[in-house]
Amino acid sequence: MASGRHRHSRRLDARGSAVPGPGLKSMRVAIRVDASKEIGTGHLVRCVALAAALKKFGCEIRFVMRDLGLQVAKTLQSGGHSVELLPAPRSVMPHGCTGHAAWAGVDQIQDAIETAENIGRPDWVVVDHYAFDSGWHSMVRARSGAAIAAIDDLADRPLAADLIIDHNLHVDHRRKYAGIAGNALLLGGPRYALLSQRYADAPRYVPCEEVRSIGIFMGGVDLGNISDRVLQGIDLAGFKGWVELVSTSSNPNLAELRQIVGRRSKTEISVDLPDLSAFFAKHDLQIGAAGGATWERCCIGAPSLLLIVAENQMSVAPALFEQGIAAGVTPQRSLEVKDIRDAISALVRDPARRAILAERSRALVDGLGALRVAEAMHEHRGSR
Numbered sequence: 152m153a154s155g156r157h158r159h160s161r162r163l164d165a166r167g168s169a170v171p172g173p174g175l176k177s178m179r180v181a182i183r184v185d186a187s188k189e190i191g192t193g194h195l196v197r198c199v200a201l202a203a204a205l206k207k208f209g210c211e212i213r214f215v216m217r218d219l220g221l222q223v224a225k226t227l228q229s230g231g232h233s234v235e236l237l238p239a240p241r242s243v244m245p246h247g248c249t250g251h252a253a254w255a256g257v258d259q260i261q262d263a264i265e266t267a268e269n270i271g272r273p274d275w276v277v278v279d280h281y282a283f284d285s286g287w288h289s290m291v292r293a294r295s296g297a298a299i300a301a302i303d304d305l306a307d308r309p310l311a312a313d314l315i316i317d318h319n320l321h322v323d324h325r326r327k328y329a330g331i332a333g334n335a336l337l338l339g340g341p342r343y344a345l346l347s348q349r350y351a352d353a354p355r356y357v358p359c360e361e362v363r364s365i366g367i368f369m370g371g372v373d374l375g376n377i378s379d380r381v382l383q384g385i386d387l388a389g390f391k392g393w394v395e396l397v398s399t400s401s402n403p404n405l406a407e408l409r410q411i412v413g414r415r416s417k418t419e420i421s422v423d424l425p426d427l428s429a430f431f432a433k434h435d436l437q438i439g440a441a442g443g444a445t446w447e448r449c450c451i452g453a454p455s456l457l458l459i460v461a462e463n464q465m466s467v468a469p470a471l472f473e474q475g476i477a478a479g480v481t482p483q484r485s486l487e488v489k490d491i492r493d494a495i496s497a498l499v500r501d502p503a504r505r506a507i508l509a510e511r512s513r514a515l516v517d518g519l520g521a522l523r524v525a526e527a528m529h530e531h532r533g534s535r
Contacts, residue, residue: 177208178275179211179271180210180211180213180273180275181215181277182212182213182215182277183277183278183291184215184278184280185219185255186216186221186223186401187254188221188372188374189254189374191372191442192221192370192401193370193371194280195227196371197318198279198345200346200347200348201525202232204348204521205525208529212232216236216237217237218239219239237266239256240257253282263283263287267291270297274532275298275300275532276292276295277300281305284310285308285310286311288301288310292311298313298532299313300313300314300315300316300528301314301315302316302317303317306331310333313336313531315328315332315335315338316338316345316524318339318345318446318520319470320341320467320476321340321470327339338523338524341446341516344446344516344518346447346516346518348521349428350447350451350516350518353428355452356431356432357432358435358502358506359502360502361435361502362392362436362505363434363435364395364436365394365395365436365438366395366396366430366433366437366453367396368396368430368439368444369381370439370442371398371399372402373440375460375486376404376407377486379408379411380488381491382394383491384488384492384495388492388499390495391417392417395419395420395421396412396421400422400423405422428447428450428451431448431451435454436456436505437455438456438491440458440459440460441457441458441459441468441477445467445468445477446520448512449515450513450517452510453512454504454505456478456480456495457472457478458479475508476508478494478497478504481493
């Protein structure tokens with residue numbers, strides 16, 4: 152669903168490749184995003200996907216990140232991205248204006264000033280950060296002259312963006328953002344899911360009557376080590392098949408997880424996979440956090456049990472549960488081992504339900520969302 156001041160026309164070919172239209176010029180785009188133990192890595196992953204799509208349109212991309220303890224800037228640079236690293240916070244953040252203000256590590260006005268000093272004069276500034284509201288947007292726009300694109304999930308604070316991208320499932324995104332988004336162009340729904348284009352072409356999961364193996368991915372950080380609880384739930388459910396747990400080197404519990412997996416039979420751990428599409432297609436049941444990887448699982452058509460491990464994931468999971476696109480535990484917010492066990496047991500015994508989850512999730516996301524957003528940014532900037 153697209154709403155606002157402007158509707159963009161399609162310039163994607165049958166495989167989703169960008170087809171430059173007449174008059175399209177190369178743009179400079181700065182992307183302000185962070186990753187930390189508290190934030191996780193999902194915001195960064197979707198920004199990298201958008202950056203790749205923008206590069207297909209010939210855009211010059213610069214990431215701006217604050218040093219919040221994870222060594223992700225080096226990973227971005229090794230992938231060929233330009234990165235400006237803002238200094239680490241010097242003190243504990245005071246209570247701020249938005250519910251996630253502490254995530255930034257500094258006051259949002261200070262961050263806006265430092266960001267503007269490091270981006271020059273781009274055409275767009277993309278910001279994916281719950282800590283920043285209309286004050287940050289307005290200051291960066293005034294100092295840089297750029298249009299502002301805000302990637303958001305929560306609609307919990309005033310926004311002063313020219314473009315808002317919310318790829319979550321919602322009955323009415325205009326109502327969700329009513330009163331806080333001004334005249335911004337709104338791109339809403341999984342049609343705009345910010346995935347690597349590899350997902351558009353990746354093999355899909357093929358349903359099977361039997362659950363031969365289970366995949367676990369609780370996000371790039373998994374601060375609460377929920378992966379261990381999932382493994383316990385699998386054991387209590389009596390599952391005897393193969394289990395693959397995926398994590399990243401940003402996970403503070405990685406050493407402990409390696410030890411846990413080493414004591415188990417038919418269990419392996421994979422770390423820092425460059426692409427999870429094959430992993431999502433490989434297993435007959437996926438168990439994961441209800442974050443950004445949810446849309447990757449959907450695109451592959453992987454039958455999924457989603458666990459809500461953070462408050463912001465309440466903007467993702469409930470609608471998927473209600474429409475039978477993903478399964479959850481009972482109660483929805485529970486992370487108790489016994490509730491995880493019960494949900495796993497029910498899904499393992501119900502191939503018909505798993506087949507429905509696979510079909511409905513696959514129909515929701517086609518993997519071309521990032522290209523659609525990149526196209527909209529080109530068209531919208533050209534109309535200003």
